[in-house]
Amino acid sequence: MKIVILERKSVGMDVEVSQFCNFGELEIYDTTEKNQVAERVKDADVIIANKAPINEETIGEANNVKLVCEFATGFDNVDIAYCKKRGIKVTNATNYSTETVAQHTFALAFYILEKLNHYDNYVKSGEYAKSDSFTNFDKIFTEIYGKTWGIVGMGNIGRKVASVAKAFGCRVIFYSASGKSTCTDYEQVDFDTLLKESDILSLHCPLTDRTRNLIDLEAMKKMKKSAVLINVARGPVVNNADLYTALLEEEIAGAGLDVVEKEPIAVDNPLNKIKDSGKLIITPHIGWASVEARTRCVEEAYKNVEAFLKGESRNVVNE
Secondary structure, eight states: OEEEESOGGGGOTTSOOGGGGGGSEEEEOSOOOHHHHHHHHTTOSEEEESSSOBSHHHHTTOTTOOEEEESSSOOTTBOHHHHHHHTOEEEOOOSSSHHHHHHHHHHHHHHHHTTHHHHHHHHHTTHHHHOSSSOOOOSOOOOSTTOEEEEEOOSHHHHHHHHHHHHTTOEEEEEOSSSOOOOOSSEEOOHHHHHHHOSEEEEOOOOOTTTTTOBOHHHHHTSOTTOEEEEOSOGGGBOHHHHHHHHHTTSSSEEEESOOSSSSOOTTOGGGGOOOTTTEEEOOSOTTOOHHHHHHHHHHHHHHHHHHHTTOOOSBSOO
């Protein structure tokens, strides 16, 4: 059995992956470009990937492949239909990042809501030391208690965010982009109601035809001018050019993004022009990446390989 890890760096060099040698020969690459995949997997029985494309072009001549494991929940990089046709099982890592993505959601929200960049700069600039007052609240900020927290995507992460928001005293409402949500713990509303009533709107949905550009300029014009948008889902759920316009024209008060339309962020992404961190904060897709979550991600992939070798089905996405 030969296992090939194509993108070891995707889970961090501080997280151990040598345990996969328990299954046989282990070959590890820190990163892999598209044109390198075919050569590196040609003798593999198991491929472990993250963003590297897995399709007929890259694994068409890899005759031994029986299993593709993702170091991720998403599997957009894999041609699922092609793998199914060849009898290659594809597995993903599930529920490993729920806690940390929920945590990052609130970190982004509070950074914007409490004007933390402004007040940190006030102290570090020396202005506070010169002040004749023990306090300074020249930038107004509000509590989230009593506010309405809107959610798109009531899966595991959405539910976690909802429970924390409720604990803070928020009214929680949500919109089901698929129209198939069975969640009854929180109030389900239509899209327009979600936009009009949310003080904070956080996105936790997958990227589909229904959710691509879901939050465009038309949508943001329906939001409260005091509203804050948080995207920890997928970049293209929010139209970045439209968000730039909405922030510039003060259609909404601010936004916190952990994902953008193209990653790494494109040089010509208009959001790069906004330097006011009190209005916009962007983190480089780290919401999932606490050391605990990355460790769980690797553990999930390990368990998926282990189950496959035992003839068991675990986290298989193309059965």
